[in-house]
Amino acid sequence: MNTIKRKSVLATLCLVCFLSSCLMQSNEYEIASPDSKVKVSFVSEDGLLQYRLQWQNKLMIDSSAIYIFPTADITILSSEIHAKDTIWQPVWGQFSKIRNHYNELALRIDVNGSKGILFTRVFDEGIGFRFELDEVKEQDKLDFYCEYNLNKEDEVYYPAGETSPKGPIAIKDLPKTKLNLKRIALPLVVEKSNEKHLSFLESDLYSAKGFSSMKIEFNSKKGQLISTSKPRLQKGKVISPWRVILLGDEAGDLVTSTVTVNLAADCQLENTDWIKPGKTLWDWRVHAYTAPDGFVYGINTESYKRFIDFAAQKGIEYFLIDDSWYTHASKGHFELSDKLDLKEVIRYAAEKEVELILYYDRKNGEYGDKALFPYYQSLGMKGIKYGFMGNDADFSRDAIRQSAQSELLIDFHDGPVPYTGVRRTFPNAITREYCHAQQDSRRAFTPEAFIKMALINAIQGPLDMNNGNFDIKGINSGLREKGPRIKGSYLTTVVSEVARTLIIFSGLVCIPDAPEAYEAKADLFEFIQKMPVGKWDESRILNSKIGEYITTARRHGEEWFVGSVMNQKGGDLDIKLDFLKEGQTYEATFYEDTDETNCKTNPEAYQIRKEIVRNADVIKATMAPGGGHCMWIRPSEVN
Numbered sequence: 001m002n003t004i005k006r007k008s009v010l011a012t013l014c015l016v017c018f019l020s021s022c023l024m025q026s027n028e029y030e031i032a033s034p035d036s037k038v039k040v041s042f043v044s045e046d047g048l049l050q051y052r053l054q055w056q057n058k059l060m061i062d063s064s065a066i067y068i069f070p071t072a073d074i075t076i077l078s079s080e081i082h083a084k085d086t087i088w089q090p091v092w093g094q095f096s097k098i099r100n101h102y103n104e105l106a107l108r109i110d111v112n113g114s115k116g117i118l119f120t121r122v123f124d125e126g127i128g129f130r131f132e133l134d135e136v137k138e139q140d141k142l143d144f145y146c147e148y149n150l151n152k153e154d155e156v157y158y159p160a161g162e163t164s165p166k167g168p169i170a171i172k173d174l175p176k177t178k179l180n181l182k183r184i185a186l187p188l189v190v191e192k193s194n195e196k197h198l199s200f201l202e203s204d205l206y207s208a209k210g211f212s213s214m215k216i217e218f219n220s221k222k223g224q225l226i227s228t229s230k231p232r233l234q235k236g237k238v239i240s241p242w243r244v245i246l247l248g249d250e251a252g253d254l255v256t257s258t259v260t261v262n263l264a265a266d267c268q269l270e271n272t273d274w275i276k277p278g279k280t281l282w283d284w285r286v287h288a289y290t291a292p293d294g295f296v297y298g299i300n301t302e303s304y305k306r307f308i309d310f311a312a313q314k315g316i317e318y319f320l321i322d323d324s325w326y327t328h329a330s331k332g333h334f335e336l337s338d339k340l341d342l343k344e345v346i347r348y349a350a351e352k353e354v355e356l357i358l359y360y361d362r363k364n365g366e367y368g369d370k371a372l373f374p375y376y377q378s379l380g381m382k383g384i385k386y387g388f389m390g391n392d393a394d395f396s397r398d399a400i401r402q403s404a405q406s407e408l409l410i411d412f413h414d415g416p417v418p419y420t421g422v423r424r425t426f427p428n429a430i431t432r433e434y435c436h437a438q439q440d441s442r443r444a445f446t447p448e449a450f451i452k453m454a455l456i457n458a459i460q461g462p463l464d465m466n467n468g469n470f471d472i473k474g475i476n477s478g479l480r481e482k483g484p485r486i487k488g489s490y491l492t493t494v495v496s497e498v499a500r501t502l503i504i505f506s507g508l509v510c511i512p513d514a515p516e517a518y519e520a521k522a523d524l525f526e527f528i529q530k531m532p533v534g535k536w537d538e539s540r541i542l543n544s545k546i547g548e549y550i551t552t553a554r555r556h557g558e559e560w561f562v563g564s565v566m567n568q569k570g571g572d573l574d575i576k577l578d579f580l581k582e583g584q585t586y587e588a589t590f591y592e593d594t595d596e597t598n599c600k601t602n603p604e605a606y607q608i609r610k611e612i613v614r615n616a617d618v619i620k621a622t623m624a625p626g627g628g629h630c631m632w633i634r635p636s637e638v639n
Helices: 171-176 251-255 259-263 301-314 342-352 369-378 393-405 447-455 472-476 494-503 515-519 522-530
Strands: 002-006 011-013 023-025 028-032 038-045 048-055 058-067 074-089 098-111 114-123 126-136 144-148 155-160 163-170 188-191 197-203 215-219 224-229 236-239 242-248 278-282 318-321 326-330 333-336 355-361 383-387 409-412 429-432 508-511 538-545 549-556 559-566 571-576 586-592 607-613 618-623 628-635
Touching (some): 028 074, 038 098, 038 114, 126 259, 155 171, 188 251, 197 224, 429 508, 447 494, 515 522, 549 571, 559 618, 586 618
Antiparallel strands (some): 038 048, 048 058, 058 144, 144 224, 155 163, 155 188, 549 559, 559 628, 586 607, 586 628
């Protein structure tokens, strides 16, 4: 990721005397965003430092404590203000160019005898706090602590592992719930009583060596949410992660925010040419599927050749083989399954020019990470899906770095660390299952759960959710080995499945159904086939309401892909096409539910039509209960 255009020279105002824009009184400091709408003020009194956040002349967070040593006073020695405005280009992502525009307040501090700086970066759509201490002798006492003094009527949402996200829950009602309020997952989303939206999370955990992932809890004594992160015992210079607060008028604004990637460290890789985002087929959910010609899919060479043939035919970049390829791992050795000729599968994939990604599960024995990634590279693999790593920030950091050294994409599975922003620093960290993947643990989630995850879990970065099933009736019938445990519990429509592959941002879109299921609806599969994963020039959330609906639009070149999903009530959404160029006509292909479509009774009914559209048009997207709507829009020759 290189800086390709510097819109202004780094503007640095080193102030020995406090500027009026920074110093309000002898113990008060203020910094505003470039557009002046976001304001963060600090008050230092009796060794306690508190901040206050305002946005659009409205109070978002009232006076709240922030510190790095829990028992030590903070003395402010001096302050400086910096400004930056550059544009950089990510290797892949939701945007091809990202503007990094902020004002920064650097408070030089003395805490517990250690000198350092508290940085506050203020963007138009959020803020970040970071402590840097020059020399620490007793780091075991460190704790990056931050309070969030919210209105008691504000409502919160947050992820809940492999179940639907929690919320909405009013702040005042949190103590009444039976939830574990000592460990609230990131990112936490706040829907303010004034209808604004906030999200609390972190960024650049990679640079903060030794720190654990940020923890949020509800402090019942204070009646406030607080966040903490403690490093392991280590002396010397300390760099904390960025503590981030995102701001959005709508919930969807948080999902496309660039604050977290702007706060992340620059790319650490000299060569990124080998990093290719894309789509992948996957074997795990297809086992026991019977194709129209009578072939039954399983863990065998012929099944995997069918996947590879289809991928080659449709231009799908990858095929992902799950843990069925080996039975046990020990130091430097894998016991291969006798059901599968892995060497032949590797040879065949190379012949068909389809790249392979291979699963690894530490619960089936440890091969040893130092040898693991070079071994995968020696097999010709392009990526590793790493299962059950655990919520260990240091372990995950090493895995990201080591996989990059072996030129491997890495997909973190099964409760990973939410390494927000790391795709800038190590773009080989292509996706992670920081969500309830479809049918995970053989449970099926509802349309409402999907919409919640798309507007909550997705804020932390790319998700591996496994959307895109087409044989919904077959999956619900109970004939699949890895299908949902309860028949008929998988509530979706086939058009919703297509929309979900676009809505959930990822560098690796894993489509989990059988090749024959996709071929049977080839006209609908066209949307997925044409969709350029991870190579977006622009992304927007056009409609969003947590638990109710979402519309996402992404542009690649002159083409737009638009996907919407509705909850089980179904209904209409107005989609303004004002993002299209004025004066240009476009051909739009609509992939829609029908009047008969229903996520419970008739999930596979769909229709496709074409229409000429323009910038001034408003499309009424009608969706069945639990349904979806998609548009593929490209310039037309018609004037």
